[in-house]
Amino acid sequence: MADCSAHHVGITVSDLEETLAFYRDVLDLPVADRFSVGGEAFADAVGVADASADFVHLEADGIRLELVEYDPEAGGSPAAGLNQSGASHVGLSVDDLETFSEALPDDVPTISEPRTTESGTTIMFLRDPEGNLVEVIET
Known part of the structure; x- marks a missing residue:
């Protein structure tokens, strides 16, 4: 192979x-x-x-x-939630997630403000103009 x-x-x-x-x-x-x-x-x-x-x-x-x-364009489908089979997202990293979050334009839909998970990782999710999920993680 x-x-x-x-x-x-x-x-x-x-x-x-x-x-x-x-x-x-x-x-x-x-x-x-x-x-x-x-x-x-x-x-x-x-x-x-x-x-x-x-x-x-x-x-x-x-x-x-x-x-x-x-x-030709196919018919649309709703954006999947992260917990749905087949869901996808783009993952990007930034040095300071709080600063990144504060600088986002007001019209960018976010799932939540930056949150630090039990694993110690600080993340947030937002959606692009098509409704696709974008994860932003602090590194």
Whole structure:
């Protein structure tokens, strides 16, 4: 079997520009690449007839975060809670979670203020404009 290594973590979104603005401007992740893909080979590979997509890759300290907007777009589904099977989230770290939390724009939905868990880890969860969960952890 071939050795695998991490390449990216992807999130499919319905509004690439709005979601990009959140990750780039609010969470300060730099854009590494931006491109579009279409054609028969792509549509076959993703299993979506006549698919094309716009992609943005952001750098998150060694992890590439891929935002992708498809055409055609599938019907939406509600964002899963963390305790639901299949739930996913993006995990990011900051040096000072309290300062980070205080600097968030008022319109960013948060699950809670920063909390220190019984393991000693200080965390908070928020949602991006598409409702995807983002965990921010103090390191």
